[in-house]
Amino acid sequence: MTATAARSPEPVRIGWVCSLRRFWHRHPERGLAAVALAAWVALLFAGHSHSFWGRQANWLLMLAAMMIPPALPMARHVMQNSKRHRRQRAGLLLAGSSLLLWAVAGAAGVGLVWVIGLEGYRRWLLGGSLLVAAVWELTPAKRRALKACHRTLPLPPDGRKADRACCRLGVRYGGACFRACWALMLPMMLAGHPGVGLMLVLTGIAVAEEVVRKGYRLASAAAVLLTVAGMMVLVLG
Amino acid sequence: MNSGEKVVATAREGQGPSKDLGTEPVTRIRRDIWKLEQAQQWHPAITAYAEAIRIMNSRPASNPTSLAYQAAIHGNTAADTWRNTCQHATWFFLPWHRMYLYWFEQICRAAIQTSDKVDSATKAGWALPYWNYDRGSPTNQLPQAFRDPETPDGDPNPLFVPGRNPSMAAGGGMPASVTSATAALAKHNFTGGSGGPATSGGFGGPITGFNHGGGAIGELENVPHGAVHVTVGGQMGSFNTAGLDPIFWLHHCNIDRLWEVWDRQTSPGRSNPDTDNWTTDQTFHFRDTSGADVTQVSGGVVNTRDLNYVYDQFSVPFARPDILQKVQRIPLLFPGARSALPEGFAAPAEEVRPDRPAELAGATEEPVVLTGETVAASFSTATNAAFRAKPAEPERVFLNVEEIRAEGPPGTPYEVFVNLPDDDETTDDHYSVGLVSLFGAAEASDPESEHPEGLKYVFDITDLYQAMKQAGLWNEADVKVTFKPVRVEMPEGASAAFAEAERRPEPAVTIGRVSVFFQ
Numbered sequence A: 001m002t003a004t005a006a007r008s009p010e011p012v013r014i015g016w017v018c019s020l021r022r023f024w025h026r027h028p029e030r031g032l033a034a035v036a037l038a039a040w041v042a043l044l045f046a047g048h049s050h051s052f053w054g055r056q057a058n059w060l061l062m063l064a065a066m067m068i069p070p071a072l073p074m075a076r077h078v079m080q081n082s083k084r085h086r087r088q089r090a091g092l093l094l095a096g097s098s099l100l101l102w103a104v105a106g107a108a109g110v111g112l113v114w115v116i117g118l119e120g121y122r123r124w125l126l127g128g129s130l131l132v133a134a135v136w137e138l139t140p141a142k143r144r145a146l147k148a149c150h151r152t153l154p155l156p157p158d159g160r161k162a163d164r165a166c167c168r169l170g171v172r173y174g175g176a177c178f179r180a181c182w183a184l185m186l187p188m189m190l191a192g193h194p195g196v197g198l199m200l201v202l203t204g205i206a207v208a209e210e211v212v213r214k215g216y217r218l219a220s221a222a223a224v225l226l227t228v229a230g231m232m233v234l235v236l237g
Numbered sequence B: 001m002n003s004g005e006k007v008v009a010t011a012r013e014g015q016g017p018s019k020d021l022g023t024e025p026v027t028r029i030r031r032d033i034w035k036l037e038q039a040q041q042w043h044p045a046i047t048a049y050a051e052a053i054r055i056m057n058s059r060p061a062s063n064p065t066s067l068a069y070q071a072a073i074h075g076n077t078a079a080d081t082w083r084n085t086c087q088h089a090t091w092f093f094l095p096w097h098r099m100y101l102y103w104f105e106q107i108c109r110a111a112i113q114t115s116d117k118v119d120s121a122t123k124a125g126w127a128l129p130y131w132n133y134d135r136g137s138p139t140n141q142l143p144q145a146f147r148d149p150e151t152p153d154g155d156p157n158p159l160f161v162p163g164r165n166p167s168m169a170a171g172g173g174m175p176a177s178v179t180s181a182t183a184a185l186a187k188h189n190f191t192g193g194s195g196g197p198a199t200s201g202g203f204g205g206p207i208t209g210f211n212h213g214g215g216a217i218g219e220l221e222n223v224p225h226g227a228v229h230v231t232v233g234g235q236m237g238s239f240n241t242a243g244l245d246p247i248f249w250l251h252h253c254n255i256d257r258l259w260e261v262w263d264r265q266t267s268p269g270r271s272n273p274d275t276d277n278w279t280t281d282q283t284f285h286f287r288d289t290s291g292a293d294v295t296q297v298s299g300g301v302v303n304t305r306d307l308n309y310v311y312d313q314f315s316v317p318f319a320r321p322d323i324l325q326k327v328q329r330i331p332l333l334f335p336g337a338r339s340a341l342p343e344g345f346a347a348p349a350e351e352v353r354p355d356r357p358a359e360l361a362g363a364t365e366e367p368v369v370l371t372g373e374t375v376a377a378s379f380s381t382a383t384n385a386a387f388r389a390k391p392a393e394p395e396r397v398f399l400n401v402e403e404i405r406a407e408g409p410p411g412t413p414y415e416v417f418v419n420l421p422d423d424d425e426t427t428d429d430h431y432s433v434g435l436v437s438l439f440g441a442a443e444a445s446d447p448e449s450e451h452p453e454g455l456k457y458v459f460d461i462t463d464l465y466q467a468m469k470q471a472g473l474w475n476e477a478d479v480k481v482t483f484k485p486v487r488v489e490m491p492e493g494a495s496a497a498f499a500e501a502e503r504r505p506e507p508a509v510t511i512g513r514v515s516v517f518f519q
């Protein structure tokens, strides 16, 4: 009798059920992914309000839709390295603390744009901020920030120490992510809802750069893409 | 020497290459440096290598065929298509280094042709030697030709570099735990797979490409590869300078040879990855003898005959039979335990993984700092809910050593023990789970480096856990993990100064977390 035979016989399962189960096991961050997806749906179907608070709510939705996806690998790392009963808590602490800086900076920026009333310059703001994002792609600071996004922290197993470590990692990751992606989010801040197509492109760039192991190598391709988008907005309107 | 040696196959001269590459039609034989050295001091093949290094050292660093440039391919502060492209902690580790050695060997061979100190027979048949340090003393020492500051002619010796670990420079020997490939060769799978915190690196390294948080390295890359790097020390201790020490290339030839030893094993047979993301999708750039760009893919280097070289022998070292088959540890550790186990019990093969995620059972609260002394850390695995459903007993148990960072190149590897009862050296082995070589710990701590994620090691300790459970030695509330520095063995007649040199200060290494995962 071998050890394999000694184990309880596995019930026969259909292949795709097995794959689904494995996928489910391997991706504890699926809850956060669902939040991001919900934000996209809301952005697609909700009408745009041009009131101050409407703009603020819109910013939070865009933040969830665009900045949660690149953070999913880090959330996965934290959740897989936490005990099962505190897994969701760890994921929420990480995501919450990493989005904090974004929420505050964004609220201030969006509020400022609304107060000054830059509505008329929307096209110039949008095109210009895309060109700024293109330039930022090529700076050493962007490259450094992307590497910093991959840095992790030891996570104690239990209690307040574990909570604090999740928050500390979240704040540090959020800071690195802000330095890496502020220019990609600038169009959203200055021009409100810039259209789902453009948002998908910007999210795609952010996700690719953070998820791929050496994402900073994508910088020149991203810069070209952003320049083209910026020129199109400026020339075609 | 009590370690047995089984010759699995011996390459014969005259067997033609399986594929004609045109330029180099002759299959060359890479030989054991210690056999050359013992046959003849400053054997012509060694003199030829010294000449190659001397000539390459005389070229400016901008020349792709200089030693400085070749070393920079492995590691450099600035990266380009060729430089700083070494592949560590990945399943490309072995094929990338095979390509790297291949082109280096070509450049050496071209340089040798211009030397008047090398006879024509040696010029015609020369290949890189390899350093098989796993045949006991004196093979575990640096060969004399690499330790002498001068050649027999009284010239500076190109094979000598200053700054190595003083005890190695003085003729000390690396202990078996550093030189043994036994644990690596016992691995059934080339890669440990991807994803999950308790994914080991298998034999050859984790699947990478879309990796995050840093994977565990492959066992061969850990020991003997990394352990020898760290133990030789000096330039060998850092990615960026390792290639400047001429012993580096002989060390990596041995790692390359061990890949083939692993591949030739049977029951079960081993196999290299055959998916496109390993064989063809990733292209690597090198420089040929004229400095021109050349590219290769992993699928093109799985057979050394395609590259026109073979090794003179493929001995399987049995230096540590206690770690060859993990299951053998059970009767070793607890003589009474065997009868309590089901008849024919064997620890499940590593690829048998239950269909549920690995769960964190316990971990250290504080980092463990290694400063050259033995350190122990304890934690509890008395988790009340590692699994949602029955059975509560894990089918597989992993010990992870994670988030390792260092201020500088570590001075020594450490052996890791679980629940070590006392300081009795003779029983140590039974509680050992392996080594953390720590090679690359400083690079992994540099936010500017290619690998800023910190080092991680994953040990499958299922058999040890089960045996300890059986014998009542696994205390849920108090799991103790001990780190012991692995020191160089003193040469015969060593002075007190030698022992003093061994006690040199070492950069502190911080282990962020030690954890146990149940699956």
Ligand SMILES: [Cu+2]
Binding pocket: B225, B229, B242, B252
């Ligand atoms: Cu190496």
